[in-house]
Amino acid sequence: MTKAVKHGMGPIAAGNARLFILGSLPGDASLAAERYYAHPTNQFWRLLGDAIGEPLAELDYEQRLRRLAKRGVGLWDVVASAERAGSLDGAIRQAGLNPIERLRDDFPELRAIAFNGGTASRTGRKMLDTVSGVELIDLPSSSAAYTRPFAEKAAVWRQLGRFCSFGLSEA
Secondary structure, eight states: OOOEEEEOOOOBOOTTOOEEEEESSOOHHHHHHTSTTOSTTOOHHHHHHHHHTOOGGGSOHHHHHHHHHHHTEEEEESEEEEEESSSOGGGOEEEEEOOGGGHHHHOTTOOEEEEESHHHHHHHHHHTTTOOSOEEEEEOOOSTTSOSOHHHHHHHHGGGGGGSOTTTTOO
8 A cells, every 4th residue: 555645634623622632643534525533433423422412423514513612622633744554543654743732822721632542642742741731631542443342432531521511501
C-alpha cells in the first residue's frame, strides 16, 4: 500500500467549548466524507452519546454537531497531516501537528481535553505539558480496531459527562 500524505480537518467547536476531544488523524472514510468519525464501525458517536446522555448515534451529522455545540464539546485532531497507508494510527509517519497548545487561549471556558486513543494521548500530552487549568483525560480509542468491549470503553468515556452537563433541556 502506498503512503499518501493525508490532511486532517479543522476544529469544530462553539466559542463556549468546555471540552475538546482530540483524535489522532481522521481515517480514510472520515476524510472522504469530510466528517469526523464517519466510519460505520467507529464507536465514537455511541460512546460520546452514552457519556453525555444524548442519542448521538441516531442523529445525522449536522444534528450531532449542533448537540455538541450546545453541550460545549469541540472536536479536533492532534495530527494536521501525515504520510499514512490506510487508516491505522500505527502507520502514521512524518506527522505535522495542529497547534493544540493554543486551545486554552482560543477557548477561555475550556476545562478539559480528552484524547481519543493512545496515539492522540502520547503526542498531545507532550504538546500540552505547559498548559495549566485544563484537565487532560486519556480515553480508550473509539476505533473498532481497538477491540476492548464497548462496556469497558464506555465506563471510561462517561467521565466526560461532567464537563458538558449544561444545555440538557435544549433540543
